Amino acid sequence: MSYMSPCGKLNKNNKKAEKFFGGQKQRNEMRKKHIVLLCSTCFLLLSTAGCSLQSSPGTGSMEVTEVPDSSKLQSDPYPPDYAQGQNTKEKSTLLLTEPEQNESFCFVDAWGEWFETMIDPNLKQHTYDWNCLERNGDEITYEKDPRYVIKKGIDVSHHQGKIDWEKVRADGYEFAFIRIAYRGYGEEGSLNSDREYETNLTNAKAAGMQTGVYVFSQAVSELEAIEEAQFVLHHLKNYSIDLPIVYDPEQIRDQKARTDHVTREQFTKNAVAFCKEVKAAGYQPMIYSNMYWEAFLLDFKQLQEYSVWYADYEIIPQTPYAFEFLQYSESGCVDGIEGPVDLNLWFIPRE
Numbered sequence: 001m002s003y004m005s006p007c008g009k010l011n012k013n014n015k016k017a018e019k020f021f022g023g024q025k026q027r028n029e030m031r032k033k034h035i036v037l038l039c040s041t042c043f044l045l046l047s048t049a050g051c052s053l054q055s056s057p058g059t060g061s062m063e064v065t066e067v068p069d070s071s072k073l074q075s076d077p078y079p080p081d082y083a084q085g086q087n088t089k090e091k092s093t094l095l096l097t098e099p100e101q102n103e104s105f106c107f108v109d110a111w112g113e114w115f116e117t118m119i120d121p122n123l124k125q126h127t128y129d130w131n132c133l134e135r136n137g138d139e140i141t142y143e144k145d146p147r148y149v150i151k152k153g154i155d156v157s158h159h160q161g162k163i164d165w166e167k168v169r170a171d172g173y174e175f176a177f178i179r180i181a182y183r184g185y186g187e188e189g190s191l192n193s194d195r196e197y198e199t200n201l202t203n204a205k206a207a208g209m210q211t212g213v214y215v216f217s218q219a220v221s222e223l224e225a226i227e228e229a230q231f232v233l234h235h236l237k238n239y240s241i242d243l244p245i246v247y248d249p250e251q252i253r254d255q256k257a258r259t260d261h262v263t264r265e266q267f268t269k270n271a272v273a274f275c276k277e278v279k280a281a282g283y284q285p286m287i288y289s290n291m292y293w294e295a296f297l298l299d300f301k302q303l304q305e306y307s308v309w310y311a312d313y314e315i316i317p318q319t320p321y322a323f324e325f326l327q328y329s330e331s332g333c334v335d336g337i338e339g340p341v342d343l344n345l346w347f348i349p350r351e
Contacts, residue, residue: 107291107318117295124322153344158196165207167336175210182216185257212243225270229277244286247274268299291318
């Protein structure tokens with residue numbers, strides 16, 4: 001049976017994207033509208049045939065059942081458990097089902113815009129079982145997968161203010177990525193250290209947290225990416241870290257930025273240059289990314305040797321590709337931190 005793409009109006013151009021800034025509430029409303037559209041499209045098509053689809057919990061399969069009340073789809077696009085922040089395993093199978101290799105698939109960005117891309121069979125795929133993923137409010141757990149254990153973590157910058165790291169650790173968080181540096185997105189593009197990085201590295205380590213660092217990059221060339229790596233290495237010389245040094249290439253939404261005209265080829269060259277410089281110094285490099293970047297703005301065929309810290313605020317991570325860390329929320333509430341903070345999971349293979 002042929003059917004319309006649930007993506008609606010697709011944007012296949014290399015539009016500029018960014019690291020999910022903005023209000024979580026606004027984006028949640030956008031997502032609800034798109035899920036209603038997706039469900040309504042499928043419902044109308046199946047109604048013509050006198051049937052509908054219903055997911056079999058935890059199987060990823062579909063079965064024929066009676067047609068649901070269409071008014072329910074409009075007024076309550078999520079299953080009842082979602083509104084209560086409970087188990088996500090029975091949510092729309094359309095969202096849980098992962099695309100096959102050599103297929104095109106649709107994904108939604110942080111601003112509710114749909115895109116279409118092809119699965120690249122040359123890239124490493126992740127092996128996580130999303131039936132083991134459960135959401136409780138703004139927290140995610142991943143259990144009952146015999147292949148992996150997880151740790152909970154956060155990432156912070158001076159925007160989180162003074163942090164009580166002892167309370168963070170007591171709240172169950174075991175690792176942190178700390179912003180050590182950033183480049184301004186204006187024409188000058190000056191490099192700066194984060195004003196709280198020394199305090200955060202020292203106190204997080206004292207509280208028993210595993211730590212890594214990241215740089216907010218605005219590099220427009222390989223030379224600038226190498227400069228950023230050297231800047232980070234210089235500011236790390238008096239500290240020890242357990243986790244990678246992360247290259248976080250950013251684009252700025254709704255404002256003019258020095259990276260606005262950087263091509264995919266150049267973004268990739270910058271990432272390679274940064275990672276090589278960090279690796280040569282004896283550290284593990286890692287790349288921060290999201291589904292849009294993986295589809296359009298970085299050529300990951302040239303980056304396969306590096307680990308990925310993947311950001312996705314959807315119910316189920318949308319990428320088919322391999323990643324080690326997952327940033328799943330920007331609005332977490334953690335004891336010891338005033339205001340919202342990014343939440344992360346670390347997937348660790350069992351020995």
